[in-house]
Amino acid sequence: MLVIVTGVSGTGKTTLGSLLAEKLRLPFYDGDHFHPAENIAKMSAGHPLDDVDRIPWLQALADKLEESELKGGAVLACSALKNAYREKLSVSENLRWIHMIGDRDLIWDRMLARQNHYMKAGMLDSQIATWEKPLTGHELDISGTPEELFEESLNYLKSQPMKMKMGVIGMGVMGKSLALNLAEKGVPVSLYNRFVAGKEEGIALKVVDENPEFSNLLAFEDLQKFVDSLEKPRRILMMIPAGAAIDAQLDALIPILEKDDLVIDGGNSFYLDSDRRVARLHESGMHFLPMGVSGGEEGARKGPSIMPGGNAEGYAMVEDFLGRISAKDKNGKPCVTYVGPGGSGHFIKMVHNSIEYGEMQVLAELVHLLRFGFDCSAEQVSEIFSEWGKGELKSFLLEITADLLLFKENGDLLLDNILDQAGQKGTGAWSLTTALEYGIPYSPLAESVNARGVSGEKAMRVAFSQTFKHEFAKVEGALESWLPKIKAAYSLARIINHEVGFRLMKTVSDTKGWNLNFNEIARIWTNGCIIRSGLMETISSNYSDSVSFFETSGVKEQVISGRKDLAALVGLGLTHGFALPVMSAGINYLLGRITAESSASVIQAQRDYFGAHTYQRKDDPSGKFYHTNWI
Known part of the structure; x- marks a missing residue:
């Protein structure tokens, strides 16, 4: 709310304005403080201001009102003697006027009682002569006590609620x-x-x-x-x-x-x-x-x-x-x-959430493997994650996972009392169906959605664990020798999760002509959001439409150095009875992306054998389609 308390000098504008500002929790400004030095000198010499003198003063007040409205409002006390001046100050429909009106002799007595004010009592008559009856606002008779004037002003303001932004x-x-x-x-x-x-x-x-x-x-x-x-x-x-x-x-x-x-x-x-x-x-x-x-x-x-x-x-x-x-x-x-x-804003939030799903699942997989495969305590895992978070692996999700591993309830680790059924609200599944629609491989993030679905089948999992006598096997060998590999595997799994998400965003953006700015998208994901991380800062600084995500500076090196460690960790986990769906899908996805000669030729031969779907040949660059009579 913006409130302007007007009146000739001596009516008590400053007193009332200060009380209102305190009650409304708004800053108070005295219009006298906005006069340029030449105006103050003129009034101090006993000379009234003219319209030309007031132009810079009114502009300064209008600027302060506009600035204050952006910050929540203010109360201003100023003379605003003419309706033309008031029009200059009418910067918002949320502005409310309170005009202080009173007997000339009462005002004169008040002015004589003031000490060290540049507005001399002798100038009162010139102000009264200049004063114009207001066209809008509330006229307040100053003969009452300050308390009465305050209550009447508040009642007026309550009857004139501001328009909200x-x-x-x-x-x-x-x-x-x-x-x-x-x-x-x-x-x-x-x-x-x-x-x-x-x-x-x-x-x-x-x-x-x-x-x-x-x-x-x-x-x-x-x-x-x-x-x-x-x-x-x-x-x-x-x-x-x-x-x-x-x-x-x-x-x-x-x-x-x-x-x-x-x-x-x-x-x-x-x-x-x-x-x-x-x-x-x-x-x-x-x-x-x-x-x-x-x-x-x-x-x-x-x-x-x-x-x-x-x-x-x-x-x-x-x-x-x-x-x-x-x-x-x-x-x-x-x-x-x-x-x-x-709908591009909701689209990238959808992809953000699917990356979030993948990041959460990778951390869950690591916690499980470290605690029950390497026999680490929850405190040890938290310490490992906290140490990682001090470097390039820092992320919000890593940080909170380290925290929750220390949280106890009645002396027991709360995590161990939480039912292992993960909930979801649908955005991850939407990303998967969109990826299928656009033909984008999405297996690592798809597995994070599937893992939540599998977790929901608690009764079946318990029954099957007994039927198939499944138990976790302890990993032989020192954790210290595995930790560098685990860290490298985690780092690469995260890169793969992000590459999958950004690839989907790029494909849909190009198809729909959205022209999404991925450096800017990554930038706004460096803070505030759930997937904020050091990796996102790297992406924001280095992403380029002209190269593959995997070839981005700061990423390419980790793809080269980390893939054997990710494969080794997945192999270790699977052979010891641990489901690692996102990390497993991640290494398979990566190997599929970097393999020059794939197994797809067998698929094409099979399709042509049973359905005459045809195939292309390596030795014919024309792109011609062939069919073979396989029988």
């Missing part, structure tokens, strides 16, 4: 956290959560009540009132479940929105659904941003990685706000960028 729909964990992040960064936010009797009542109001330190939050359960509370063009962020709920919310919103309004879907929607919704809102003259958000609850509250796609014009409407709330990279630049048209 952003609206957030859905007060779940992520919606609430993003809304509080926006409010903390000075963005006035309206909160909306649906009303469901007996289930969801007063949810948005509870968020406001639990966070009294923010005066720039309003809560609603009525969708129309929520929309009416927003500044035009409206900016609305939906943080609700993907799927039918998004379309149902749009069905309710579109009839009560207007041309040029913006709706953002900050959830994990399928990118083809987002393509369709971009087109739908465009037909209605509105903007739609399918926006990936990564970082979990803490990231949403303190600084996530943000991936908006959709309409570039829509992104421009919230670029400043998103930059304020996002994480910052190592150079202080916001971890947010306009990704590209259509």
Whole structure:
């Protein structure tokens, strides 16, 4: 909120403005402090200012008001004697005027009582003569006590609520956290959560009540009132479940929105659904941003990685706000960028999540092998991971895995009391189906999805372990001799996971004409998101469309040096009874990618034998297709 307290000198503008600023938790500015030196000298000599004198002063005040609105608001005390001056200061529809009006003799007495002020009492009459009756705002009779004037001003401001800059729909964990992040960064936010009797009542109001330190939050359960509370063009962020709920919310919103309004879907929607919704809102003259958000609850509250796609014009409407709330990279630049048209923002979030699945599974495989194959304690594994995290292998997931290996509950390792059934929300599977659609090999990340599915069959796994008498075998030999190989294998497995994801993004981008900037995508993934890591910083600095991901500087060397170690570790794990699905798929994928002469010739011969599908020949470079009568 912006509040300007006006009146001739001596009416008590500074006193009232200071009280209001303290109550509203806003900065207070005294307009007298913005006069240039020549104006102060003129008034100190007892000469009133003219309109020309006031031009630079009014401009300085207008600039300060615009700057303050971006930071959440301010209270300003200044004379603003004429309506022309007030028009110059009307920088926002969120500006509220309080005009202090009083008897000339009362004001005279107050001015005589002031000490060391450059505005002399003798200049009062010139100010009164210049004063014009305000065209808008609240006129306040100064004959009351400061307390009475304060209460009347507050009541007026409450009756004139400001228009909020952003609206957030859905007060779940992520919606609430993003809304509080926006409010903390000075963005006035309206909160909306649906009303469901007996289930969801007063949810948005509870968020406001639990966070009294923010005066720039309003809560609603009525969708129309929520929309009416927003500044035009409206900016609305939906943080609700993907799927039918998004379309149902749009069905309710579109009839009560207007041309040029913006709706953002900050959830994990399928990118083809987002393509369709971009087109739908465009037909209605509105903007739609399918926006990936990564970082979990803490990231949403303190600084996530943000991936908006959709309409570039829509992104421009919230670029400043998103930059304020996002994480910052190592150079202080916001971890947010306009990704590209259509559903591209949700698409890269989908791929981000599939890489996340792969990274989590590799760490889970290593924890299991180290603890039950090499007989390491949880503390030893945590120490190994922590040591790795000090160098080029640093990553958020490595860091939290090291932490959780130390967490105890009633003296017992909590990890050992967690049921070994991994959940998933669908984005990993979407990546797999998209890879199949575009013909992109995706086996390492596909296995991370499959591993979660297998983990869900707990009862069957228990029964089969008894049927087939499966037990883990201890690895013979010192851990110290294996650790360098394990580290190299882990490093390469991560590179393979990222190469698979980036290859899918590149293929889809080229096919759909999105022109995705992968250096920039990697940059916004260097902080705030779940897969932030030293590897991502390397990718951000060195990625090039002109060479294969595996040939990128800083990556190629690890592919060459690490593949034997990854193969050896996979072989060790499998022969000792450990399932290593992502690392196994990773080495198979890599070997398949770097093998000049593959087994596919047998496949082609088989296909032609039973189905006459034809084949091409090595000794005929023309590309002609052949068929052989094999019988």
